[in-house]
Amino acid sequence: MTAPRRIHLGLFLQGAGHHVSGWRHPEAESGSENLDLLRRVVQAAEAAKFDMVFLADGLTSGVDAHPSMIARFEPLTLLGALAMVTDRIGLAATASTTYGEPYHLARAFASVDHLSHGRAAWNIVTTSYARTANNFSKSHPEHDARYAIAEEFVDVVRGLWDSWADDAFPKDKARGVYADPGKVRVLDHAGTYYSVKGPLNIPRAPQGHPVLIQAGSSGPGQDLAARAADIVFTAQASLPEAQSFYRSLKARVAGFGRDPASVAVMPGFMPVVGRTLKEASETLRELDRWTDIASAMPLLEERIGHPLGAYDLDGPLPDLPLSDQLRSRAELLTELARREGLTIRQLALRVAAGRGHHIVLGTAADIADRMQEWFEGNAADGFNVMPPYFPGGFDAFVAEVVPILQERGLFRTEYEGTTLRDHLGIGRPAWPGA
Amino acid sequence: MTAPRRIHLGLFLQGAGHHVSGWRHPEAESGSENLDLLRRVVQAAEAAKFDMVFLADGLTSGVDAHPSMIARFEPLTLLGALAMVTDRIGLAATASTTYGEPYHLARAFASVDHLSHGRAAWNIVTTSYARTANNFSKSHPEHDARYAIAEEFVDVVRGLWDSWADDAFPKDKARGVYADPGKVRVLDHAGTYYSVKGPLNIPRAPQGHPVLIQAGSSGPGQDLAARAADIVFTAQASLPEAQSFYRSLKARVAGFGRDPASVAVMPGFMPVVGRTLKEASETLRELDRWTDIASAMPLLEERIGHPLGAYDLDGPLPDLPLSDQLRSRAELLTELARREGLTIRQLALRVAAGRGHHIVLGTAADIADRMQEWFEGNAADGFNVMPPYFPGGFDAFVAEVVPILQERGLFRTEYEGTTLRDHLGIGRPAWPGA
Numbered sequence: 001m002t003a004p005r006r007i008h009l010g011l012f013l014q015g016a017g018h019h020v021s022g023w024r025h026p027e028a029e030s031g032s033e034n035l036d037l038l039r040r041v042v043q044a045a046e047a048a049k050f051d052m053v054f055l056a057d058g059l060t061s062g063v064d065a066h067p068s069m070i071a072r073f074e075p076l077t078l079l080g081a082l083a084m085v086t087d088r089i090g091l092a093a094t095a096s097t098t099y100g101e102p103y104h105l106a107r108a109f110a111s112v113d114h115l116s117h118g119r120a121a122w123n124i125v126t127t128s129y130a131r132t133a134n135n136f137s138k139s140h141p142e143h144d145a146r147y148a149i150a151e152e153f154v155d156v157v158r159g160l161w162d163s164w165a166d167d168a169f170p171k172d173k174a175r176g177v178y179a180d181p182g183k184v185r186v187l188d189h190a191g192t193y194y195s196v197k198g199p200l201n202i203p204r205a206p207q208g209h210p211v212l213i214q215a216g217s218s219g220p221g222q223d224l225a226a227r228a229a230d231i232v233f234t235a236q237a238s239l240p241e242a243q244s245f246y247r248s249l250k251a252r253v254a255g256f257g258r259d260p261a262s263v264a265v266m267p268g269f270m271p272v273v274g275r276t277l278k279e280a281s282e283t284l285r286e287l288d289r290w291t292d293i294a295s296a297m298p299l300l301e302e303r304i305g306h307p308l309g310a311y312d313l314d315g316p317l318p319d320l321p322l323s324d325q326l327r328s329r330a331e332l333l334t335e336l337a338r339r340e341g342l343t344i345r346q347l348a349l350r351v352a353a354g355r356g357h358h359i360v361l362g363t364a365a366d367i368a369d370r371m372q373e374w375f376e377g378n379a380a381d382g383f384n385v386m387p388p389y390f391p392g393g394f395d396a397f398v399a400e401v402v403p404i405l406q407e408r409g410l411f412r413t414e415y416e417g418t419t420l421r422d423h424l425g426i427g428r429p430a431w432p433g434a
Numbered sequence: 435m436t437a438p439r440r441i442h443l444g445l446f447l448q449g450a451g452h453h454v455s456g457w458r459h460p461e462a463e464s465g466s467e468n469l470d471l472l473r474r475v476v477q478a479a480e481a482a483k484f485d486m487v488f489l490a491d492g493l494t495s496g497v498d499a500h501p502s503m504i505a506r507f508e509p510l511t512l513l514g515a516l517a518m519v520t521d522r523i524g525l526a527a528t529a530s531t532t533y534g535e536p537y538h539l540a541r542a543f544a545s546v547d548h549l550s551h552g553r554a555a556w557n558i559v560t561t562s563y564a565r566t567a568n569n570f571s572k573s574h575p576e577h578d579a580r581y582a583i584a585e586e587f588v589d590v591v592r593g594l595w596d597s598w599a600d601d602a603f604p605k606d607k608a609r610g611v612y613a614d615p616g617k618v619r620v621l622d623h624a625g626t627y628y629s630v631k632g633p634l635n636i637p638r639a640p641q642g643h644p645v646l647i648q649a650g651s652s653g654p655g656q657d658l659a660a661r662a663a664d665i666v667f668t669a670q671a672s673l674p675e676a677q678s679f680y681r682s683l684k685a686r687v688a689g690f691g692r693d694p695a696s697v698a699v700m701p702g703f704m705p706v707v708g709r710t711l712k713e714a715s716e717t718l719r720e721l722d723r724w725t726d727i728a729s730a731m732p733l734l735e736e737r738i739g740h741p742l743g744a745y746d747l748d749g750p751l752p753d754l755p756l757s758d759q760l761r762s763r764a765e766l767l768t769e770l771a772r773r774e775g776l777t778i779r780q781l782a783l784r785v786a787a788g789r790g791h792h793i794v795l796g797t798a799a800d801i802a803d804r805m806q807e808w809f810e811g812n813a814a815d816g817f818n819v820m821p822p823y824f825p826g827g828f829d830a831f832v833a834e835v836v837p838i839l840q841e842r843g844l845f846r847t848e849y850e851g852t853t854l855r856d857h858l859g860i861g862r863p864a865w866p867g868a
Contacts (some may be wrong), residue, residue: 008781016612024607031605033548033637059537061597061635067612071603071637074538074545080514099535103493103569104508111508114467115515132632135537172464173458174624176726178450178501197568201495203467203505292610362722 007375007411008088008231008264008424009402010054010092011045011394014068019269020299020352021246021290022389025111029186029390032072039085041391049412051119051423052090054213054233054384055080059099059132064298066355067273069376076108083116090420092213092345094122097153098146099136102196104158105153110205118206122157123213124224124234126150127330129231129302130208137313143327147220152191154212154228161209163199165431185434208429211420217245218328229263235329235356237336242358242379244301262426266402267374268357271367272397280361286386288349296352300344303351304330313345332356357386364400371401372410441809441845442665442698442816442858443487443836444526445479445828447472450706454733454786455724456823457501461809463824466506473519473729473823480833484847485857486524486555487516488647488650488667488818493533493566498732500789500855510542517550525535526555526647526665531587532580533570534559536630539587540594544639552640556591557647557667558658560584563736576763581654586625588662590644591804593621595632595643599865619868642863645854654760660686663697664860667818669790670701671770676792678814689742696860701808703789703817707830714795721822722783730786734778737785738764747779760818766790791820805835806844 010309015032016023023030029037042053048364055075058070063070075093091112095105105122113120126146133140165183172178187198214225216234225232232249236242250260274280293313301308306320317337321329333356337347353359360370374380387393405411421428449466450457457464463471476487489509490502498503508667509527514526526548529539538741539556547554556621567574575583599617606612621632634772648659649667666683670676684694708714725854736744740754755765767790771781787793794804808814821827839845 021610023612024603026607030612031603035549036526055627058635061633062614063615063618069635071598071635073548073636074510074542076508076761077510077514077542077545077549080511081518084515084518100534100538101570104534108508109509111511114507115511117467129761134629137629164505169465170459173460173462176455176458176724178457178464179504181498184497191770195568195571199495200494201503201505202507217707219687290610 006023009050010052010384012054012386016067017389018386019287019388022286024290024388027392044085046089048402052092054092059162069316079112088415090119094123096127102156109210110202113205113210114273121211152193156189156194156196160200164204166204207421227256231264234267256265258376264381266382266384268358268386270386271397272361277362291352296348300348300351314343367401368404443484444486444818446818446820450501452820453721453822457720457825458724461826478693480520480523482836487527488526491528513546523851524553528557530561531584535778536590540591542645544636547639547644555645583627586627590628590630592624592632598638600638641855661690667698668701699817700816700818702820704788704793704820705831706795711796725786730782734782734785748777799836802838
């Protein structure tokens, strides 16, 4: 008997909430250095049996950014900390292939996998914002070059994760054998972008390979996801778009000879829970009212890749050449504006609210209905839940929406296993041999 | 009234113990993935009121390495974890200026400082082993170039740590001010090796700047330490050598216009505690007997920078040209061999035992006497304690030596403050302004 297909849930954690004005809600707590808040929220997600908590990342700062992105914990050190105050929930962090080194990155995620006894996941990004280069003494590679680099980077990381057999460290005191010299695999990678000899200086991870998440929606992004990822994180504003993306992605997965069911598509999803639809709408309207259009515009402009100050805020989005660097993100927003006939102002507020992700307003049952519709309609295998503010905006979801999903048999009521791979129902990669 | 000068104590943590055969001791536990062991040992150090726990690091692996260096946790993720299971002890990790990026490193240490509420320290190393380059798609810079890079790297990191005023994040809900635009300092560094704009994407650290440790003993290493470090970690095999290094270092500190008392010199120190000197000697002899000379030789050869297979193991160390890459380390060992008339075999075993650090055998009182002698004789402001094996080799030090130091008024009986800077008695750097 096959286990029934179940929804996977991630908590997308941002210190100041996802709505750009979430931190201004009377009940909101915020702050990237607010470890106490983050700990409570993650423990609440674990009590609700979420698959994972998910940390975004960026390598720049500035006062005109989304509050959660001005300042935050470095994700891997934070995951190390969260590993000690949780037992079961998966721990996912974003890290860039454009601004990192495969050896450092392979090692840090393997380390978190050990610290958490098999709960680590790496969200692979190539970093879209060119200004990042200013912090790293280099120039920003173009979109397609970034993905070519990422493809090789990911292969090096996976190779390094196979440096040692699972039983490579007998620590046999009598024979004096700490590491078994027959159980090491030297990678000796020499490619286009990287030369990495190995072996990695940490034992093989409890999960073999930490779980891989990919979040790029461009063609090269989908290809990398289809070839290598276990989870695909994506921004889909409507059901038809999400279904189309889901179909396309699963076909690509099959094209790489992989089982489409082994890759979980998890769109971002912002629930705004009220006792009535009216109350939920009022909550969102209030958050939008706190959003200064002057602070929302930079968020839209950096996603579109163009200054928009010369255009009428209450007119339509003009036809603009799409920046190569930001292609997939800019396309999604342009389509959204066209489809819904949004003005520049309305689009800026929408981005400030949910950054192009699906926003659902309503009662807990309304929200559960929408999740079920997307899940059963082959638009999603799960959701990366983006509360507009913390902790209240998440507490309401946990207290009211999760029990409905559980009653409907759509979501687990207890963890069946101990690792993130267990939660996802995917196997552990075997060591390929020396 | 000035507080009396007190010994500073660090626990130098290595998963398999410091003696190369420490892990073979009948009571030893080991393993880099053995989080439970590391946690217990660090909590024991905190209960004993140690200033800090100290993690070495390296960016290569191989079965001929010291067992603690074949495989270990990535230090910063481990510090994140240890921050959650300790309250007061300082948390120091090693990270390389040759194989890292200032932005990543500044951010990760600031993050650990937030996670631990002001207990982070960075041990600055330039990475001496040229084979490291094989894991990082680059070539290994020469010794003096590494230090020139390190000097600039450290300045960039310190500059990034000053990106935000301590009160830069009012999070004023009514006025809608999350970050105060007047309280950010954009670094705009453009130097010889690095171009880093900033600001850093994390609030200013609780300590202002995490504590800086420097461990290079060459001339350029001492200069970097004297200019920038709060703690100097060093390998000194004998009292006269240690006194000479201490004098030299403190003079260099004064030469940079800094108070010599503000920099703590902490040599590595391996205590082997017995009920009698004979029992302690027998413990060390037993550990040495477990050391295979074939596995000890690579450890010596990598420090000397030459293969030694062509020479008589029971003859003297030949005159060898000192490798530029390893100059200070090779000099220390050559001097040690000359002074004590050690054969190659004896030197290899000494390196396998303590890697050139001071080894003290005896009763708890003998060991306390030696520490007092070095401390009062201006050879050390404290010690980085290197137990030959864990946990027993450390438990004996904590149970027997620490109380003697406390009775003599040489070591604290309670933490007076909450941050590592408090433990060291050094101030918190003020924000330099926007």
